[in-house]
Amino acid sequence: MSICKPYLPIAIGTVNQKNIMVPVLLLLVPLVSGLLTFFIKNERTAKAWSLFSAIVTLAVSLSGIWFLNKPEYLQADTQWLPMLNSRFTVSLDGLGQLLCLLTAVSFPAIFIATWNRSYPKANNFYALMLLSQAGLMGVFIAMDALLFYFFWELALIPAYFLCSQWGGERRIAVTFKFFIYTFIGSLLMLVGILYIYYHTADQSFAIKSFYNAVLTTKEQGWLFWMMFAAFAVKMPIFPFHTWQPDTYEQAPTAVTMVLSGVMVKMGVYGILRWLAPVLPSGFWAWGDAASFLCMFGMIYASLIAMKQDDLKRLIAYSSIAHMGLMGLTIFSTTDIGMQGVMIQMFNHGINVIGLWIVAELIERQFGTRKLSELGGLAQKAPALAILLVIVALANVALPLTNAFIGEFLMFTGIFTSNVSEYNYIYTAVAGLSIILSAVYTLNMIQKIFFGNTNGLTAQGKDISWNEKLVLGLLVLAIVGIGIYPQPVLDLTKGAVDSILSQMITKHP
Amino acid sequence: MLFSGLFIKSSRGITMTAITGMALLVLASVLDFQGINPIEVNVHGMLAFDSFGLFFNIVAFSSTLLYFLLSGRDVERVGLHVAEYYGLIFFISAGVAIVSSFNTLLLLFLGIEIISIPLYILTGSDKRNLKSNEASLKYFLMGAFSTGLMLMGIALLYGAKGSFFMDQIQLGTTQLTPMISAGLLLLLFSMAFKVSAAPFHFWTPDVYDGAPTVFTSYMATIVKAAAFIGFIRLFEGSFGNLQPQWQLLVAIITAATLIIGNITAVFQQSVKRMLAYSSIAQAGFMLFALVSLNNTGKEGLVFYTAAYCLATIGVFAILLKMKDYTFEGFNGLAKHQPVLAATNAIFLLSLAGIPATAGFMAKFYMLSAAVNNGKMFWLVIVGVLCAAISVYYYFRVIQAMYFKDGEPQEMQISGRFKGLLIFTAAAIIFLGIYPQWFIDQLNAIFFVI
Numbered sequence: 001m002s003i004c005k006p007y008l009p010i011a012i013g014t015v016n017q018k019n020i021m022v023p024v025l026l027l028l029v030p031l032v033s034g035l036l037t038f039f040i041k042n043e044r045t046a047k048a049w050s051l052f053s054a055i056v057t058l059a060v061s062l063s064g065i066w067f068l069n070k071p072e073y074l075q076a077d078t079q080w081l082p083m084l085n086s087r088f089t090v091s092l093d094g095l096g097q098l099l100c101l102l103t104a105v106s107f108p109a110i111f112i113a114t115w116n117r118s119y120p121k122a123n124n125f126y127a128l129m130l131l132s133q134a135g136l137m138g139v140f141i142a143m144d145a146l147l148f149y150f151f152w153e154l155a156l157i158p159a160y161f162l163c164s165q166w167g168g169e170r171r172i173a174v175t176f177k178f179f180i181y182t183f184i185g186s187l188l189m190l191v192g193i194l195y196i197y198y199h200t201a202d203q204s205f206a207i208k209s210f211y212n213a214v215l216t217t218k219e220q221g222w223l224f225w226m227m228f229a230a231f232a233v234k235m236p237i238f239p240f241h242t243w244q245p246d247t248y249e250q251a252p253t254a255v256t257m258v259l260s261g262v263m264v265k266m267g268v269y270g271i272l273r274w275l276a277p278v279l280p281s282g283f284w285a286w287g288d289a290a291s292f293l294c295m296f297g298m299i300y301a302s303l304i305a306m307k308q309d310d311l312k313r314l315i316a317y318s319s320i321a322h323m324g325l326m327g328l329t330i331f332s333t334t335d336i337g338m339q340g341v342m343i344q345m346f347n348h349g350i351n352v353i354g355l356w357i358v359a360e361l362i363e364r365q366f367g368t369r370k371l372s373e374l375g376g377l378a379q380k381a382p383a384l385a386i387l388l389v390i391v392a393l394a395n396v397a398l399p400l401t402n403a404f405i406g407e408f409l410m411f412t413g414i415f416t417s418n419v420s421e422y423n424y425i426y427t428a429v430a431g432l433s434i435i436l437s438a439v440y441t442l443n444m445i446q447k448i449f450f451g452n453t454n455g456l457t458a459q460g461k462d463i464s465w466n467e468k469l470v471l472g473l474l475v476l477a478i479v480g481i482g483i484y485p486q487p488v489l490d491l492t493k494g495a496v497d498s499i500l501s502q503m504i505t506k507h508p
Numbered sequence: 509m510l511f512s513g514l515f516i517k518s519s520r521g522i523t524m525t526a527i528t529g530m531a532l533l534v535l536a537s538v539l540d541f542q543g544i545n546p547i548e549v550n551v552h553g554m555l556a557f558d559s560f561g562l563f564f565n566i567v568a569f570s571s572t573l574l575y576f577l578l579s580g581r582d583v584e585r586v587g588l589h590v591a592e593y594y595g596l597i598f599f600i601s602a603g604v605a606i607v608s609s610f611n612t613l614l615l616l617f618l619g620i621e622i623i624s625i626p627l628y629i630l631t632g633s634d635k636r637n638l639k640s641n642e643a644s645l646k647y648f649l650m651g652a653f654s655t656g657l658m659l660m661g662i663a664l665l666y667g668a669k670g671s672f673f674m675d676q677i678q679l680g681t682t683q684l685t686p687m688i689s690a691g692l693l694l695l696l697f698s699m700a701f702k703v704s705a706a707p708f709h710f711w712t713p714d715v716y717d718g719a720p721t722v723f724t725s726y727m728a729t730i731v732k733a734a735a736f737i738g739f740i741r742l743f744e745g746s747f748g749n750l751q752p753q754w755q756l757l758v759a760i761i762t763a764a765t766l767i768i769g770n771i772t773a774v775f776q777q778s779v780k781r782m783l784a785y786s787s788i789a790q791a792g793f794m795l796f797a798l799v800s801l802n803n804t805g806k807e808g809l810v811f812y813t814a815a816y817c818l819a820t821i822g823v824f825a826i827l828l829k830m831k832d833y834t835f836e837g838f839n840g841l842a843k844h845q846p847v848l849a850a851t852n853a854i855f856l857l858s859l860a861g862i863p864a865t866a867g868f869m870a871k872f873y874m875l876s877a878a879v880n881n882g883k884m885f886w887l888v889i890v891g892v893l894c895a896a897i898s899v900y901y902y903f904r905v906i907q908a909m910y911f912k913d914g915e916p917q918e919m920q921i922s923g924r925f926k927g928l929l930i931f932t933a934a935a936i937i938f939l940g941i942y943p944q945w946f947i948d949q950l951n952a953i954f955f956v957i
Contacts, residue, residue: 079944080942080944081943081944081947082944083944083947083948084876084947149863150863150864153862153863153868154863154864157857157862161910164907164910164911165910165911171911172907172911176900176903176907179899179903180896180899180900183896183899184892184893184896187892187893187895187896188889188892190872190875190892191875191879191888191889191892194875194876194879194880195879197876197879198879198880198882
């Protein structure tokens with residue numbers, strides 16, 4: 001097998017010598033089924049097929065955490081570009097497992113929640129969705145800088161086509177802005193990667209060599225900004241965020257869920273995996289500046305969110321605020337804070353998908369997203385009201401919800417951090433942003449659900465079985481993690497320890 | 509060999525002969541590369557057939573073959589003298605072979621002229637079109653001027669060194685005498701003209717726009733690539749030791765080319781003109797190889813030319829089928845011609861340098877070479893910013909094809925043409941995902957020999 005196809009990039013013959021490789025499967029299942037979906041002409045078949053594929057991916061991802069949680073199943077390594085010393089190295093550690101799980105959970109949830117929506121050329125839509133899933137998986141499992149960059153870009157291309165083809169009125173211009181923003185960031189990162197590559201001892205793109213690369217503090221300083229540009233655009237962090245509200249608003253909601261639920265985590269992931277441990281001196285030297293950007297963005301986004309009348313834009317700005325908090329915590333580099341970031345990445349993913357489902361629902365039923373035109377829905381749609389209130393409370397990080405655990409850990413992290421002398425200010429501002437988030441979230445609930453029904457909402461119906469199912473499961477996860485977060489914390493503990501110890505060893 | 513097909517009456521037959529001839533040329537160059545040459549010719553050391561040049565020959569001839577296969581039909585449509593067109597292209601191929609393996613400045617000059625003079629004719633081959641005539645004249649005048657510069661430069665170098673041979677010129681040039689530096693500058697300028705680097709690029713858009721589109725495709729790809737190979741051979745062979753003295757100048761030319769090419773391309777309304785400017789922009793990227801002048805750069809240049817030729821020939825082949833060359837002309841193509849649109853999208857993505865296409869690996873190589881060189885870091889930043897700008901105009905075509913509605917156009921697309929396009933697109937993706945195959949070939953060049 002391996003002899004007859006020596007030129008295949010993922011020479012399957014060399015990969016499955018003995019074992020089933022979880023990361024390779026995570027990549028291949030959506031990739032192959034996505035490519036096949038292009039050729040399924042029937043819409044229902046395409047839907048069912050992609051849902052099936054997404055569930056298989058989820059099963060693989062879960063098995064990687066439970067049954068096959070041994071190194072020999074979680075790593076794969078084969079030749080790719082020996083000339084450049086870049087290998088096809090993929091592996092899953094706690095951080096990767098968590099984010100792959102998030103990706104794997106999101107897609108079935110999205111497919112089920114948007115089951116009733118029909119798209120023109122549905123086969124292309126679902127094919128591109130699955131391809132973007134493959135790209136995301138690739139980002140989270142790649143342990144080789146060039147491979148990482150490869151997937152980083154590949155995840156973007158399907159998203160570009162999805163938004164431009166099926167989005168709202170201003171979709172082309174808005175998506176284009178999004179694309180150019182991220183592309184510039186990515187290219188700067190590529191230059192950074194190349195520079196580090198030439199300073200590794202063995203001229204290799206492997207993550208180990210990157211961790212051991214010797215760079216002066218000054219070099220690390222500007223390299224930090226080049227890499228950070230890419231991640232900050234993705235997250236997004238103020239002032240690189242301007243693409244985000246427009247794109248979220250214009251993209252078809254299924255894609256917005258992918259973007260905000262999973263894709264923004266690529267930025268956080270990038271900082272955790274490729275920035276902080278590789279350039280710790282630069283990271284700490286510029287930590288305060290970056291923290292300030294995060295902090296400013298948090299408050300700024302929260303204030304704007306309070307003023308929004310459009311439901312989608314409100315959620316978009318709230319998302320910026322939450323990502324800012326995560327960024328702030330990462331730069332405080334404490335063990336407990338990092339744990340908070342890990343669990344919060346997962347939490348934010350499922351919470352925001354919950355919010356988008358509701359936004360989509362309301363828009364489809366009433367044809368408007370304006371809060372001022374809604375009201376009194378609680379009488380008409382009690383199930384929806386209960387479910388949304390729980391998701392919204394999670395957005396405010398109330399105790400017993402998953403976000404409480406995450407934000408509590410993050411706050412503790414920021415407060416106890418000894419990296420910066422401004423940590424008290426950071427904590428205070430972060431606290432303020434939580435209060436603001438309560439203001440705009442509760443305001444949103446009030447405007448949608450309470451008050452009197454008007455002409456528009458009088459005919460409101462409750463949600464259908466599939467939305468109930470997804471929202472119910474999400475709520476279950478929210479409360480479940482809120483009460484018993486230990487399994488998730490255990491999952492990522494090893495990853496957090498290794499990131500921090502790597503940073504400390506490398507920093508002189 | 510060069511005169512094959514000159515006397516056959518039916519134009520279809522001529523195309524077939526040309527294709528066969530070019531296939532034979534490819535075969536011959538592959539054999540040459542493997543070290544098998546059936547005919548020995550004594551060249552008195554004027555030509556040095558090293559594997560770098562030979563490999564480039566394979567790339568150039570294969571691209572030409574692909575070009576014939578894809579656009580042969582359109583060559584037939586330009587005018588009545590089909591055989592002449594092919595004959596001229598074969599002349600140019602001979603010139604390409606000389607430029608890729610010259611060892612003395614005289615032969616460089618000869619090669620460049622063998623390439624240029626048929627091109628002047630091809631540019632003006634659409635005799636009834638005023639624009640074509642104008643372009644031809646413009647090209648001829650500017651070309652003659654730059655040839656003059658080149659001759660003068662060669663003469664000055666000969667005066668300083670007493671030899672035309674590159675290794676003789678190279679020897680011991682640590683001191684720059686005024687004569688050498690003047691010769692070097694003149695050569696630099698004339699070569700920059702040939703590869704359409706700024707500020708010597710002004711002829712390019714007019715000539716590319718005016719020439720019949722089939723020949724623009726040829727000019728923008730193979731000819732340009734050949735000029736680049738000549739450029740880097742000359743500067744490495746003759747002035748490699750002097751690199752610190754001219755590096756900054758070339759870097760400035762590179763930056764100017766990138767910026768002017770990319771920014772002007774943004775404002776174009778015609779896809780053909782946009783491609784002309786984009787070819788200037790791509791030339792800027794290829795100049796990275798010259799600035800850094802290391803093995804990564806040289807390898808990258810060959811890779812870049814292959815990737816660039818594949819994609820550009822493809823885009824032009826599709827453009828030729830369009831009635832309307834503006835961006836609006838592409839509106840709604842995806843609906844009516846899904847194969848054309850999909851392959852065109854892949855070509856454009858490759859030109860823009862998106863991963864999983866050959867264009868990404870090519871750009872990656874160029875950036876890598878420049879970062880490796882280490883001195884011109886600002887240039888790398890200019891490069892990536894310009895790459896981002898280039899996304900803008902390449903994606904405009906994709907947007908038009910996929911996201912806008914347009915009138916269906918009547919097009920006669922044969923199954924063979926579609927098959928070839930798919931083959932080209934597959935080759936681009938193959939090179940993008942697994943460039944190792946290509947790199948292995950290059951490896952052999954730099955590490956075995």
